[in-house]
Amino acid sequence: MNTDIKLKYLRTGKLPHIWCPGCGHGIILGAIVKSFDKIGWEKDDIVVVSGIGCSGRTPGYIDANTLHTTHGRALAFATGIKMAKPNLHIVIIMGDGDASAIGGNHLIHAARRNIDLTAIVFNNKIYGMTGGQYSPTTPQKAKASTAPYGNIEPNFDLAKLVKGAGATYVARATAYHIALLEKCICNGFTHKGFSFIDVLTTCPTQYGRLNKMKSPEGNLLMIKDNTIPRSKAESMTDEEIGNRIIIGEFVNNDSSREYTELYTDEIIKKAMNKE
Amino acid sequence: MGNIKFLQGNEAIALGALKAGCDFFAGYPITPSSEVATTMSIELPKIHGKFIQMEDEIASLAACIGASFAGKKTMTATSGPGISLMTEGIGVAIMTEAPVVIINAQRGGPSTGQATKVGQGDVMQARWGSHGGYPIIAISPSTVEECYIYTIHAFNFAERYRIPVFVLSDEVVSHMKENIDFTSVSLPTIINRKRHNSNDEFLTYNTSDPRGVPPMVDFGERHLTRVSTTTHDKRGWATKNQNDINFLHRRLYNKIMSNREDIVMYETDIDVEAKTLVVGFGCSFRSSKQAIIEARKTGKKVSLFRPIILWPFPDKELKEILRGIKRIVVPEISWGQISEEIKKLVNDNIEIVKVNHVDGTMITPEEIIEKVL
Numbered sequence: 321m322n323t324d325i326k327l328k329y330l331r332t333g334k335l336p337h338i339w340c341p342g343c344g345h346g347i348i349l350g351a352i353v354k355s356f357d358k359i360g361w362e363k364d365d366i367v368v369v370s371g372i373g374c375s376g377r378t379p380g381y382i383d384a385n386t387l388h389t390t391h392g393r394a395l396a397f398a399t400g401i402k403m404a405k406p407n408l409h410i411v412i413i414m415g416d417g418d419a420s421a422i423g424g425n426h427l428i429h430a431a432r433r434n435i436d437l438t439a440i441v442f443n444n445k446i447y448g449m450t451g452g453q454y455s456p457t458t459p460q461k462a463k464a465s466t467a468p469y470g471n472i473e474p475n476f477d478l479a480k481l482v483k484g485a486g487a488t489y490v491a492r493a494t495a496y497h498i499a500l501l502e503k504c505i506c507n508g509f510t511h512k513g514f515s516f517i518d519v520l521t522t523c524p525t526q527y528g529r530l531n532k533m534k535s536p537e538g539n540l541l542m543i544k545d546n547t548i549p550r551s552k553a554e555s556m557t558d559e560e561i562g563n564r565i566i567i568g569e570f571v572n573n574d575s576s577r578e579y580t581e582l583y584t585d586e587i588i589k590k591a592m593n594k595e
Numbered sequence: 596m597g598n599i600k601f602l603q604g605n606e607a608i609a610l611g612a613l614k615a616g617c618d619f620f621a622g623y624p625i626t627p628s629s630e631v632a633t634t635m636s637i638e639l640p641k642i643h644g645k646f647i648q649m650e651d652e653i654a655s656l657a658a659c660i661g662a663s664f665a666g667k668k669t670m671t672a673t674s675g676p677g678i679s680l681m682t683e684g685i686g687v688a689i690m691t692e693a694p695v696v697i698i699n700a701q702r703g704g705p706s707t708g709q710a711t712k713v714g715q716g717d718v719m720q721a722r723w724g725s726h727g728g729y730p731i732i733a734i735s736p737s738t739v740e741e742c743y744i745y746t747i748h749a750f751n752f753a754e755r756y757r758i759p760v761f762v763l764s765d766e767v768v769s770h771m772k773e774n775i776d777f778t779s780v781s782l783p784t785i786i787n788r789k790r791h792n793s794n795d796e797f798l799t800y801n802t803s804d805p806r807g808v809p810p811m812v813d814f815g816e817r818h819l820t821r822v823s824t825t826t827h828d829k830r831g832w833a834t835k836n837q838n839d840i841n842f843l844h845r846r847l848y849n850k851i852m853s854n855r856e857d858i859v860m861y862e863t864d865i866d867v868e869a870k871t872l873v874v875g876f877g878c879s880f881r882s883s884k885q886a887i888i889e890a891r892k893t894g895k896k897v898s899l900f901r902p903i904i905l906w907p908f909p910d911k912e913l914k915e916i917l918r919g920i921k922r923i924v925v926p927e928i929s930w931g932q933i934s935e936e937i938k939k940l941v942n943d944n945i946e947i948v949k950v951n952h953v954d955g956t957m958i959t960p961e962e963i964i965e966k967v968l
Contacts, residue, residue: 334832367814369661380823380833385814387664388823388833389657390683396654400661400669401814403645404619408665408815429650583645591640 329353329363331383338377342528342536344495344521345442349378351498352411352440355505356384361409368411369398371423374449374523375415375442392423395430398437406436406580409509416443417455420476424456431485431514435579438508438515441478444523452526463530478518483571488513490571494520496543497567504569513578520547520565597776604742604769605672608698608762609634611746612670615785617696618644619667621658623651623677626710627766628700631672652677656684660693664822666813668750668787672698675717676707678724685759686725689847691822692757692800692809694788696749699761700769701877703928703955712955713766715877716929721761722906730851732858733761733906737880739773740780745903751786752858756850757808763905765928767878767957791818799831805842806849852907860903861912866891869898870921871967874913874937876902879926879958886963897967902933910940917941924966926950926958 330353339345356366366384370376372391379386385408389397394412402410419427419441430437446464447453454464454471457478461470483490489511493501501519508515522528522539533539550568553561577585602610609631612620620635622628632648639646645662649655652673659669673681678699688695701717703709721733732752736745742764749760789810791797797818802809809829812818821831828839851858864887875883880901887899900916902909923945925934931949938947948966952958 363819364817365815377833383819385819386821386823386831387661388825390687390824393653393657393683396649396657397661399647399649399654400619400621400658400663401665403621403647403658404662404665404667405813405815425650426654429654583640587646588640588643591637594641 325354325357329356329383331381334381337381339374340525342522342524342539343374344444344540345374345378347495347498348440348442348501348519348521349381351501351505353382355502355509358506359509365407366409366411367398367401368413369394369401370413371415371418373415373418373447375413375418378413378442392418392421393426394418395423395426395437395439399430399435402435402437402580403583410437411509412437412439414439414441415447416441416445416457416478417447420456420478420481427482428485431482431487431516433579434486434488434513434576436512436514438511438517440505440508440517440519442521443478443518444521444527446523446527448523448526452530462527465526465530479516479570482516486514487516488571488573488576489515491516491569492518492520492565492567494543494547494567495522496540497547500567507569507572511572512574513576520567597778599774599776601772601774602739603630603772604736604739604764605630605700606634607739607742607775608672608746608764608769609638611743612696612750613638613642614743614782615668615747615750616787617668617670617750618642619659619662619669620645620671621647621649621655621662621669622671622673623649623655625674625677627702627769628672628674628698630769631698635670652680653683656681656688656695656697659695660684660688660691663693663695664814664820668694668754670696670698672700674700674702675704675714675720678717678720682724686727687824688759689725689729689731690824693759694753694757695759696746696753697759697761699763701763701765703953709955711766713878713928713957714955715765715879715927716932717763718905718929718932721763730848731761731906732756732758732851732904733763734860735763735876735903735905736768737877738768739771740775742768743775744780744782747785748783748860751783754786754788755808756854757788757811758851763877765877798829800827800829800843802829802846805846806853807846808850855907858904858907859909859912861909862901862903863916864899865916866896866898868919869896870919871897871924872900872916872920872922873897873924873926873963873967874900874902874933875926876905876933879928882926882958882960883963886960886967889960890964890967895967905933908936913937914940917945920945922946922948922966922968924948924950924963926963928952928958
């Protein structure tokens with residue numbers, strides 16, 4: 321990474337980070353700070369909000385305004401900040417359990433409101449920090465510390481979930497496909513409305529170890545082998561796609577009105593005229 | 596001619612909030628607090644304030660805390676079941692030192708209890724609701740005018756001490772209607788949080804004073820603010836350092852408890868010959884006040900103590916008026932929570948007589964008079 325970017329947007333005093341060797345989270349952190357630089361956002365105007373877990377530590381390494389909150393609630397705190405100061409750029413970092421189990425309610429409602437937040441899910445399909453328990457994105461049959469006989473619960477497709485809830489920018493990238501990851505984060509940042517990026521990442525320590533894939537590069541290659549770009553998948557049958565996960569941009573809709581703008585244009589205007 | 600308005604308690608709470616400078620409200624519908632939200636949804640946009648109805652009470656308090664760090668004076672309103680969901684956020688507001696006002700129009704419990712009937716069973720929930728241990732501030736109105744005034748006090752405490760402050764109303768006080776004369780009502784000076792306005796280096800929790808309240812910088816202003824719900828050092832960075840943990844914990848405690856004289860509010864009506872003291876708060880203070888009037892008409896000697904601030908409890912102030920008192924009568928619409936607090940303060944020579952309703956109705960003055968010696 322360009323050293324200047326690193327110094328500008330990283331809280332270097334907090335490094336090295338706490339993530340395990342081979343964890344994909346640092347790759348996503350890198351893509352986030354590079355996207356800040358690419359767009360040219362001032363640090364004063366950025367607020368990074370997170371919940372709890374491995375992903376929740378990310379704001380600790382970013383030199384911007386940061387709010388490290390409770391498990392699952394990051395979007396609710398972020399909604400308050402955005403309502404209070406719509407000019408701020410608000411980035412929400414969540415884990416898969418954080419976003420879609422304990423925080424699932426906040427996720428669908430933030431998407432429904434189409435409030436201008438960018439939510440990035442560090443999706444490693446497991447609760448890493450607490451010891452490898454299964455999450456709503458753990459595939460069926462995969463092992464977890466609380467699914468020793470294999471997971472029987474169907475998993476969420478987070479992109480479909482959030483698209484269905486009304487998000488106006490939805491994409492899926494991975495810690496392997498760096499170019500796509502940076503493109504999606506940049507597009508999410510600049511999109512006016514609720515942006516959601518599901519980022520497939522790796523947890524060799526928990527998910528990998530429990531599922532016979534201990535090596536960091538093996539975990540990353542598994543992502544490479546198990547995914548297929550949307551552009552390719554479009555011309556393929558379901559049988560041809562098989563179990564592969566589709567990556568790319570799914571929704572990029574600029575025609576829906578953003579929540580804080582609507583509040584100003586509809587509610588405040590009407591209330592002022594009434595008086 | 597005064598500017599007299601006939602208002603409901605919940606409407607008065609909303610107007611008090613606006614008077615205090617509240618410019619952000621997030622909430623979730625619940626009886627008997629809903630009129631606070633309704634009034635805020637009408638009034639806030641008129642002053643460029645923000646109102647949002649969130650997906651639940653957890654999100655409501657979270658949104659308030661977020662907005663508070665973005666510089667807003669924030670409030671939410673709910674009842675016991677909503678407070679149960681908000682206890683997570685109360686801990687967040689304590690730990691991150693977010694000024695926020697929480698209205699609890701108490702109803703009967705436990706659980707969903709009685710939505711439209713009165714209760715006073717959330718006193719200890721306000722004190723101890725979130726895990727980990729911390730001091731809190733709770734203020735208890737018993738008239739519509741007090742709903743207006745004490746909500747302003749609540750904002751002042753929240754801003755001065757960077758703490759969540761409860762207005763512990765109840766179904767009776769929140770739903771009844773009384774006149775407020777806005778020309779004669781005596782209001783406190785509005786207090787706003789201290790802000791770090793200079794270009795000097797800013798650390799989010801920069802105070803070396805073990806009782807200190809650090810100045811704030813709103814998100815988006817000229818210094819970066821770093822907030823963590825995890826135990827943090829002066830920079831706002833999560834810490835495992837024993838000294839940092841100890842300093843933070845003690846400061847969160849001492850910033851309230853060493854200032855309790857500034858916070859505590861109470862009122863008394865003393866008869867120096869009284870052997871009975873009645874202690875009432877909220878809507879039970881109304882019953883208590885009437886009981887004293889009636890009892891004295893029949894020649895009984897009785898005194899009255901009313902904690903207006905329930906937390907920190909005015910224990911020292913109560914102890915000072917116990918000379919000659921043999922019995923303390925405590926009416927509460929619960930199994931008795933303030934009475935338990937009083938038990939901790941007095942010796943065995945004083946009898947504590949609890950007058951309790953758990954049937955969703957107010958306690959009558961007669962039930963209190965019966966217990967007066």
